[in-house]
Amino acid sequence: MADERFRNALEHADDRIVAGRAMDGDVESFAVLVRRYTPMMRAYTRRMLNASADVDDVVQEAFVTAWQRFSELEDPSKVKSWLMRIVSRKAVDRIRSLRPVADIDAFDRPAPSHTSPDEVVQARAGIAALGAALRELPDAQRECWVLREMGGYSYDEIAEELGIPVSTARGLLARARKYMIVRMEEWR
Structure with missing residues (x-):
């Protein structure tokens, strides 16, 4: 019961507290950040990569990098923009790696049926x-x-x-x- 209350409190805590705990190596706090920011990071990456199949890989790479580089985060309250910069760099790196073979026509999405x-x-x-x-x-x-x-x-x-x-x-x-x-x- 106490663990459940702790998790619930952690889910609702502000970024500064959650990121601070994650910086100290708290895996549960890092999981909160992953749940909190994955949808936004996926949406951003999907737009950058034109809905490529690489979206989830880029977001996952961004979180791995974030975990490894938490010591570089100067202000835990700015974890959201820090994570977005990381995922942006990963997306740009992916675009650069695909540049010679990427054909924008291959990403043509069907129009709505209406x-x-x-x-x-x-x-x-x-x-x-x-x-x-x-x-x-x-x-x-x-x-x-x-x-x-x-x-x-x-x-x-x-x-x-x-x-x-x-x-x-x-x-x-x-x-x-x-x-x-x-x-x-x-x-x-």
């Missing part, structure tokens, strides 16, 4: 155009654009993630956005 054939054709053409436009961007611009537009990263987080100055991240993102706006004009 749409008309014209809407399906239009949606697929728009997705194909977006994929083509993204492939035309230089790697650094594409990474900045994906992290900002799909991952919701701030300029500081993008700079930290890619190991570049914030001013460089802003410039790369501005050029990527300008290109995408011009390139996708007919799809507005």
Whole structure:
């Protein structure tokens, strides 16, 4: 009964307490973090990898890395953003490793059944155009654009993630956005 109350209290504790205990090697606390953040990390990774079968592997790798590097977490209350940075890096690494063989057309997802054939054709053409436009961007611009537009990263987080100055991240993102706006004009 006491163990159950402890687990229940741990499930509802704030991140600072749970992460602090996990940093001290408490496996039960780490399991709470896994349960708490796996859905968000999976959703983010799914968007980064275009619903690839690698999503669960990337999230699992991120948690393994987190467990091994808990000593690097400076503020336990920021465990959520720390975990998201780790999973983002793992997803970017996976994208880089797949770059020569990844074909965006292979990730074509069927349109919902309630749409008309014209809407399906239009949606697929728009997705194909977006994929083509993204492939035309230089790697650094594409990474900045994906992290900002799909991952919701701030300029500081993008700079930290890619190991570049914030001013460089802003410039790369501005050029990527300008290109995408011009390139996708007919799809507005």
